[in-house]
Amino acid sequence: MTTANTAKKTDMTQAAFNFDQEILREYDIRGQVGKNLSEDVAYAVGLSYGTYVRRKGGKTVALGFDGRASSPVLSAAVVRGLMAVGLDVTDIGLGPTPMLYYAVKHLKTDAGIMITGSHNPSDYNGFKMTLQTGPVYGPAVQEIGRIAREGDYETGEGSVKEFDIQDIYVDRLMADLKQTDKPLNVVWDCGNGAAGEITRRLTKKLPGKHILLFDEIDGTFPNHHPDPTVDHNLEDLIKCVKDNGFDLGIAFDGDADRIGAVDEKGGILRCDSLITIYARDVLKRHPGATIVGDVKCSQVMYDEIARLGGKPVMWKTGHSLIKAKMAEEKSPLSGELSGHIFFGDGWYGFDDGLYCGIRLMNAVIDANAPASTLTAHLPQIFNTPEIRFEVDEVKKFDLVASVVASVKAQAEKDPSIAVNDIDGARVNTKDGWWLLRASNTQNVLVTRAEAQSADALERLKDMVRTEVGKIGYDVSFA
Known part of the structure; x- marks a missing residue:
């Protein structure tokens, strides 16, 4: 059922509002309820993001929210803000973020906003924003902060209606x-x-x-x-x-x-391995296409994409950053180790775990063989999972910059060391590679290492421990 009502002139104060700078992240606005996130913050997000959308020529916005206890209240406050600046809101209610992204495409709204804390602890929440033309991130998030800080809002009388898009x-x-005689x-x-x-x-x-x-x-x-x-x-x-x-x-x-x-044996299919599975199918229809991965992905993934005839491109971690790079490269498939995987082939270019599940089922159906066989041909490697350790939020990027400077100085003296600093430090040595970068969503640094042998992996771990020790922290790979 669809219901609608029109906003009247609000007597709520549309005053300047200073967001805690910590919540204005690289590709969303996210914080801790009761600390730096509240109903007032959500209302200010509605005003400032709504103003941003209006100035991009937008008039309509889709909105959804996740299952956190704080989400309904924050959602209602965002709606009030959006309406107060003159936007017409379609509220799709409780559901996953990709359903909101789909609603933007299906309903052809000018923008979308999802109230979600993603994978953060239950007392966190936030706002993922998108335009019909692409994600809102980086400088755009800071511009939204500026609009709120200066109280530089549009005004108007918007409306809200509910729309059930689930089925x-x-x-x-x-x-x-895909159809099959052997359903999974x-x-x-x-x-x-x-x-x-x-x-x-x-x-x-x-x-x-x-x-x-x-x-x-x-x-x-x-x-x-x-x-x-x-x-x-x-x-x-x-x-x-x-x-x-x-x-x-x-x-x-x-x-x-x-x-x-x-897989059927209980073996974990890492998301860079999933990308290789998807790439095999996608590159049949898009031979030679660019496939974008993030700096945390295995070298095996990049090598396999090249072997399959694709053009692998390494890029910064972050779902909005990968989406933007994907659009720039006109890539039919992109993804990152964290599990954000984007299909331009057959889908809309946004990250959708449910759609990825359908495509994984298709890959098993096509193979007519167990899921474990899909990656059996890939080289055996020795690696660590992502290791995260807490640091000062304000200092995290400076800490990584110090490590980048340190390993670059070593690389100048040792030609066997190469440093990719596109997002933190991805350090290649004769033993393999390791990474240290700052999370864009938490007050942590993230590290990972990959080698061709167990002994080589231990040497990489030692190098990571040494570099992290130089910035005053310890890292445990146990």
Whole structure:
């Protein structure tokens, strides 16, 4: 059902508002409820982002929210702000972030905003923003902060209407599933995140058997944290796949714009491995195409894309940054190790864990073989998971800059060392490579290492420990 009402002149003060600079991140606005995020902040986001949209020529905006306890209140405040600057809002309600992105495309709204804390702890929340033409990030986020700081708002009388897009979205996901005489049996771990209801609707239409884990939407995340890049969070999925002899396991983060996956043996399919699986199919239709990955992805992925005839491009980490680079390169497929994977081939170029699940099912169907065979030909490597350690939020980028300077000085003396500083320090040595970069969403530094042997990996770890020690921190790979 669709309902509508029109905003009247508001008596709420449209005053200048200073956001805590910490919440104005590279590709969204995100903070901690009760600390630097509140209903007043959300209203100011509505005013300032709405003004930004108006000045881009926009008149309409789609809005959704995730399952956190704070999300409905923050959503209502954002709506008030958007209406106060003269925008017409289509509220699609509770659901995953990619459903909001889809709504922007399907409804042809000028912009979209999603209230979500993604994979952050339950007391965090935030705002992911997009225009019909592409993501809002970097300087645009700072411009939104400036608009609020100066109280430089547009004025108007907007409206709001509700629109239930859930079944339309599910039908669009189903449209790209390949037909098969051997339907797959899949376990889906929703992690109590925002994808629960959509996954229930989707699996009712899918052939084969399906088991849903933690599909009740609960923003306290009572079973495990909804971050599928952390191996511990996949333990329930792995056990269920193996105990039931199923073909595949698929997991989502809190707002389902990221995917995690395991094969029929319970082996974890890292997201750079998933990109190689997808690339094999995509490059058949787009020979020679550019495929973008982030600095955290395995060298094996870049080598495999090249072997398949594609052009691999390494870029900065961040879903909005990858999306923008993808558009620039006209890439049919891009992604990052964290599980944000973007299909321009057959989809709309935004990150959608549910759609990635459909495409992974297609890859297994095409292979007519177990999921574990899809990566069996790739070289064996020895690597670490992503290791995160907390640092001072204000100093995190300066700390990384110090490490970049240190390893570049070494590279000048040792030709076997090469440094890619496009996003932190990705350091190549004769043993392999390691990375240190600052997270754009948390007060942490992130490191990872990859080598061709166990001994070489230990040497890379030692180098990381030494460099991190120089900036006053310890890092443990245990």
